[in-house]
Amino acid sequence: MRASILDREEYIEQAYFFRVYRERLQENIPSQEILHLIQEEILATTRLPMAIDFLRTEIMHSGRISDAMVRLPHYFAPFQTFVMQRAEDDESRFEQLVALKILENEAAYRARNPTRSGMFVYQFECIARNRLGYTDGLKAMALDPLYNDEWTRWIGALTDRLGGQELSELIYRASQHFYNRRKSRDAAHAEENTGDVARNTTTLFGDQEGRIAKANIGRDPLFFFAALQRQLDYPAVPRPQRADEIQKLPAYLEARLVKIEQRLKIVEMESKGGIDLKQFYKLPDDQSNP
Numbered sequence: 001m002r003a004s005i006l007d008r009e010e011y012i013e014q015a016y017f018f019r020v021y022r023e024r025l026q027e028n029i030p031s032q033e034i035l036h037l038i039q040e041e042i043l044a045t046t047r048l049p050m051a052i053d054f055l056r057t058e059i060m061h062s063g064r065i066s067d068a069m070v071r072l073p074h075y076f077a078p079f080q081t082f083v084m085q086r087a088e089d090d091e092s093r094f095e096q097l098v099a100l101k102i103l104e105n106e107a108a109y110r111a112r113n114p115t116r117s118g119m120f121v122y123q124f125e126c127i128a129r130n131r132l133g134y135t136d137g138l139k140a141m142a143l144d145p146l147y148n149d150e151w152t153r154w155i156g157a158l159t160d161r162l163g164g165q166e167l168s169e170l171i172y173r174a175s176q177h178f179y180n181r182r183k184s185r186d187a188a189h190a191e192e193n194t195g196d197v198a199r200n201t202t203t204l205f206g207d208q209e210g211r212i213a214k215a216n217i218g219r220d221p222l223f224f225f226a227a228l229q230r231q232l233d234y235p236a237v238p239r240p241q242r243a244d245e246i247q248k249l250p251a252y253l254e255a256r257l258v259k260i261e262q263r264l265k266i267v268e269m270e271s272k273g274g275i276d277l278k279q280f281y282k283l284p285d286d287q288s289n290p
Contacts, residue, residue: 119146124141126237130240
């Protein structure tokens with residue numbers, strides 16, 4: 001059974017919740033304490049405080065937020081739960097901080113009159129870029145309350161069709177642009193094209209999406225996603241933080257680590273027969289430059 005779409009204020013508070021939860025995890029604050037504090041901050045007229053209370057209770061038993069989200073299908077969309085499940089999977093390399101950023105961006109997009117095509121591209125890119133698994137990911141996407149039955153059937157069929165066709169080609173063939181091109185063929189092929197048009201009347205994507213998709217057939221899918229974000233203001237998918245972008249330790253901690261390293265070297269030298277102080281001597285100027 002498909003859940004209903006929540007009110008806009010619910011998604012605004014969800015975006016705030018996922019952002020603050022992520023930021024405080026980076027400050028090494030325990031999850032239970034974070035949930036307790038955020039519960040007091042969330043707008044009381046929404047249902048999110050009750051959901052957070054259930055999350056906090058569940059995390060005390062299982063240690064996983066996703067276990068609680070599974071039991072709240074009327075509030076958290078299946079894709080939101082799927083993303084958190086993959087982040088909390090013991091064998092997954094998918095970072096929880098990235099997952100929370102994905103959910104923050106998705107909730108923010110839901111709060112600003114999202115389109116089905118925009119949500120589909122965002123969710124699909126999240127799966128592709130982070131290697132979350134197409135089979136389970138597409139199943140979760142198909143049950144999203146934003147999609148109608150036509151979208152659900154189309155998404156459900158993608159698992160088998162992606163092996164033989166590119167995503168950009170599939171989107172192009174399900175777009176208004178493709179339908180318009182087939183409809184405007186010359187009269188010499190009118191009879192043949194009539195049957196083709198009848199088989200391709202599913203126009204889930206608009207004319208502009210179809211034009212961009214056609215231009216990106218045979219190219220890197222990431223170029224396709226980037227073009228949609230530039231041209232149609234589709235939400236951008238957060239990327240894992242690179243090693244050279246990770247925040248360095250504070251200066252005072254680095255200084256203490258240097259001192260500790262120096263002391264360890266001295267202890268190691270003493271254990272090998274004492275410290276040779278000659279290496280620290282400075283030769284007179286007349287001997288250092290013979």
